[in-house]
Amino acid sequence: MLLLMKYSRAIAALVAVVPLSDSVSAKDEFPPASEVFRYAVESDGATLTVYWDVLPGYYLYKERMGVASTTPGVKLGKPCYPKGETHHDEYFGNQEIFRDDFKVTVPLSRPAAAREGKLDVKLSLQGCADAGLCYPPTVWNVKVKLPANAAPTVSPAS
Amino acid sequence: MRALFGIGIVVIAAAGGFLASRYWLPEVSKAPSHLPALTLPDVEGKPRALAEWKGRPLLINFWATWCEPCRREIPLLRSLRATHAAEGLEVIGIAIDFRDPVIAYARQTGIEYPLLIAEENGLAPKAFGIGGGIPVSVFVNREGRITAIKPGTLHAKRAEELLRPILQTP
Numbered sequence: 437m438l439l440l441m442k443y444s445r446a447i448a449a450l451v452a453v454v455p456l457s458d459s460v461s462a463k464d465e466f467p468p469a470s471e472v473f474r475y476a477v478e479s480d481g482a483t484l485t486v487y488w489d490v491l492p493g494y495y496l497y498k499e500r501m502g503v504a505s506t507t508p509g510v511k512l513g514k515p516c517y518p519k520g521e522t523h524h525d526e527y528f529g530n531q532e533i534f535r536d537d538f539k540v541t542v543p544l545s546r547p548a549a550a551r552e553g554k555l556d557v558k559l560s561l562q563g564c565a566d567a568g569l570c571y572p573p574t575v576w577n578v579k580v581k582l583p584a585n586a587a588p589t590v591s592p593a594s
Numbered sequence: 595m596r597a598l599f600g601i602g603i604v605v606i607a608a609a610g611g612f613l614a615s616r617y618w619l620p621e622v623s624k625a626p627s628h629l630p631a632l633t634l635p636d637v638e639g640k641p642r643a644l645a646e647w648k649g650r651p652l653l654i655n656f657w658a659t660w661c662e663p664c665r666r667e668i669p670l671l672r673s674l675r676a677t678h679a680a681e682g683l684e685v686i687g688i689a690i691d692f693r694d695p696v697i698a699y700a701r702q703t704g705i706e707y708p709l710l711i712a713e714e715n716g717l718a719p720k721a722f723g724i725g726g727g728i729p730v731s732v733f734v735n736r737e738g739r740i741t742a743i744k745p746g747t748l749h750a751k752r753a754e755e756l757l758r759p760i761l762q763t764p
Contacts, residue, residue: 465745466745468725526666527662564661564663568667570658570727572690572714572716572728
């Protein structure tokens with residue numbers, strides 16, 4: 437999955453610089469957010485991990501990122517982000533941003549004897565291009581496969 | 595051999611068409627030829643129809659307070675409006691943002707040109723056939739024809755090039 441994300445990122449970067457003869461030049465064009473901010477989500481049942489892969493020249497704002505569960509009975513804790521880059525914004529001050537590949541881990545809790553199932557997750561994000569364009573705040577709905585919780589172990593009576 | 599070559603050409607053409615539709619002119623191709631019939635509230639909540647400015651060359655700028663490159667190009671937009679006032683140019687800012695932050699920012703920076711509030715539902719950009727990111731600047735001539743759509747930061751030289759066709763008198 438991550439390998440596929442790498443290749444598609446390279447292809448998108450190459451295609452985006454093809455010259456045009458029209459009044460709108462290639463440098464005026466930006467790929468859609470879904471091509472710029474790619475992700476893969478997986479869970480081992482105790483943690484949810486979001487692998488982000490951002491196209492070169494683009495970034496995401498930490499403050500405008502979020503992960504939420506909409507599946508009843510499944511709760512997500514506080515996301516754990518890596519250390520980002522400091523980006524100075526004249527209006528909003530210093531902001532933490534993320535570029536390239538990074539992962540966000542989120543503690544997950546659910547009933548002890550939960551079966552294998554699907555988790556509905558909302559990923560919120562907002563990012564920009566260094567070339568001078570920002571994508572509006574957006575929320576993407578993602579389905580994540582959850583493995584069955586192991587049956588609780590019982591200690592033998594001594 | 596010739597058949598294989600023909601199939602190859604068809605495949606390359608189809609792939610090219612697919613990529614072109616996604617990356618080259620994805621939004622401009624969906625843009626209306628003329629100014630759409632769109633009415634949006636201004637900062638005072640009064641409905642304003644774009645038709646109100648018909649007959650004038652327009653630079654319609656999609657922006658937001660949360661968008662750093664959008665805020666950065668506002669001084670240029672103000673300067674273009676002042677420079678080309680005698681030719682009738684009007685700049686209209688369409689905010690993909692909510693009223694309160696727009697009012698606060700407009701007060702702080704003293705933006706003189708009309709600001710319309712489109713919020714974040716995407717309907718106003720859709721009326722112009724645009725999507726994705728902002729800023730986006732739309733150039734409209736006196737007849738209401740859209741002559742150019744420029745996504746991303748506008749620079750002075752490029753702005754003048756794109757303004758030239760719309761400032762001409764018929």
